[in-house]
Amino acid sequence: MSCSRRDFLKKGLVGGAVAASLPLSSFKFLTPAEAKSAVGDPAVRWGFLVDTYKCTGCGFCVKACKKENDVPYDLPITRTWVERYVITKDDETHVDSPNGDRDGFKDTKIDGKTIDPKDISKAFFVPKLCNQCDNPACVQVCPVGASYQTQDGVVLVDRKWCIGCGYCIMACPYGVRFFHPVYKVADKCTFCYHRISKGMKTACVDACPFGARQIGDLKNPDDPVTKAILTERVAVLKDEYGTKPQVFYIGLDENVR
């Protein structure tokens, strides 16, 4: 095939005109920020309140969560768990969470050790779940934007887009993420987004017999959760990482990991 300079320029010009007439937007990829703008109500900010004084470590929340969210029941992975702390008079901290407290704490032995009740200075339970951080490290490190933050503040994982690199799992200082063995993608607590966006409570909140767990809208000053956070002495976990966690704890002890 011969191609003179004139032909080449002619064809090039036609090709150029066609390319120029295509709208630029057809070449545009949605940034994760743009994608998230489609999800959630910006007038709402979901937040969570844990009253550690009320938690008895029964594990109903863990059980309910696993069943609600298709997390394999018999595997050690879990979206929420409860830790048991026993601090002895010699200032030793003993912690455990067998099976994430799915079946409750049935053994008085902690981490295989028997502790004489006379030696205990204090003991308590601490429920853990995703902190739905305002500045989530997991979203920052996702290489494909599959982890994203909705407008109402919940961090979600797009199961159809996650490549399963595990970078988000590494980046989370709270250890709330894991690989879902069926979907083969990163998984985590979503504040039961499928429920709260329909006006329901999360499965764990509904399952808690003692009201130790509460979910609410932090942008609504009349919400009981917001009121409690504003008026009571609350703390968050590991604030030194700058992630701005949105799960608040009443009665959080300094020994909590």
Added chain:
Amino acid sequence: MVDQLLANSDLIAHGMEWTTKEGFVYPNEFIYWSIQIVLYPYMTGLVAGAFVLSSLYHVFGQEDLKDMARFSLVFSLACLPVAMMPLLMHLQQPFRGMEVLFTPHFTSAISAFGIIFTTYSIIVLSEIWFVYRVYFVEQINALKGKKDLVSSFMRTLYIILALGAYDLSNEAVAIDKKAVKILAGIGIPVACFLHGYAGFIFGSVKANALWMSPLMPVIFIMSAVVSGIALCMLTYIIIMEWKKFTTTLAKGRGDESVQLIKGAEVDVIHKTSRYLIGFLIAAITLELLDQIFRGYTAMKSWDILRSVMYGKDFVNIFILQYLFGNLVPFIMLLIPKASIKRTSVALALILFGVFMMRWNVVIGGQAFSLSFDGFMHYSMPIIPHSMETFKEGLFGALLVGATPFILFWLLNKVIPSLHFTKK
């Protein structure tokens, strides 16, 4: 369907099979990044190091590296696809790996991979083209008229590779040389980026007390160059020894050509090892600085880090990495009149030391819990019984480790990199 899958009793959580926990560890914590992620910075390091070695000649005109330069450039190309392999093998969704190129999320260090890796590949490929263009044209002319299948296939291949540039005039060759110099010049910072960002992937994880350090990218670059140079030297020695052996068989021990090969080999190795020592000093200094700084500042995480470094991982860090991987080969290379045998042992030890450094960063960084109150131990799967234990086990690692040599052998059929200059 999902219910059935969820109820499957064979279901295993990723990491469960090779992680042993001790003390208080959060329930979801496992060794998620295993042997493939150890190999990933190791392999990229080899690529970057090999390229930097070849650039030392092309850019800074280090004449003593001339023979090594061409060899290490081709070797760098052979390692290139392998830098990507461990990442792909590690992904839970390997078929979605391309998404990193399509929808890069630029706040993530990994998303830069596509851009830097592509840029770097283009530079290496075009530099090789300019280095070998004259050779392509010579081959096209030499193979002309030969009727056998192999020759005609090779000739067609060279015609395609030459891309229509058949000009062998002095001006054209001079332009080739200039282009190589420019590309090698751009290539050095890009190679450093390629590896520096691998260090950044770890160094920027604020949740991990061991990884988080601004020194991490620089440490990675230095040890990358060390490992790259060491592997190039070692491969070069093996190939030259093989050449010497076959020549000796054909022509006898005292033949002139045997002596020629031997002389060239000793010369090249002696000169290259000087650069190796330089980079080795830089790498060790930075690593020690990092360690001392952590101990001196003694942040909250230091207690657990100390118990990992001086307790659980003591053998891995201080015996295998620093003693056998750094100090011993360093002394072996410094003692004058290094023989080929002694150098080879030192090089193998250095390669092992850099591997242990990657291991101690990747696995060591997951050896303690985020709770700072428990430990995790990694036992690498040896005999695979599932795809997962193959990919993240010994055989997956061996596959990745062997691939650059197979590729190098194939590449040498087309672009021979072992023509040493006769003196």
